Amino acid sequence: MEKHELEILKLVEDNGRLGVPSIAKMVDCTEEEVQAVLNKLEKENVIVSYAAVVDWSKVEEQEGVTAMIDVKVTPQRGVGFDEVAERIYRFPEVKALYLVSGAYDLSVVIDGKTMSEIAGFVSEKLSTLDSVISTTTHFRLKTYKHDGVVFEDGEDDDKRIVVSP
Structure with missing residues (x-):
């Protein structure tokens, strides 16, 4: 390039x-x-999409729940993790899916309206896949930075240092 x-x-x-x-x-x-x-x-699919970073916590009645789910899977002979990854990313709830190193194989990011909705996805869809051995679910509590953009509350806009005699 x-x-x-x-x-x-x-x-x-x-x-x-x-x-x-x-x-x-x-x-x-x-x-x-x-x-x-x-x-x-x-x-060439180098540029895949143009997207905006939105702070949904500032939009009334639109804030939902985001979960990061660590998934341990059994890779399939000849295709590795690709086949099970494809089955997972086809679910409409899945916002992102990554192959990762460490104790788990895949990291799934999903959005839902409630924690119960996320729990239903994990128990009824994700965990029932043959290749899935185990899952661990983490819920996003607050976003500080996403895609290089810092999310600030805006409460303390004055960043000056207090100087006193």
């Missing part, structure tokens, strides 16, 4: 709302060159 392509990729990752004219100025390319790079990266 060429240097200007990497620069464009990093800019879009940091702010998916940047327009082509702005990106062109920042990387010293023409708008046509930037658009061609973006089209190429989208076609």
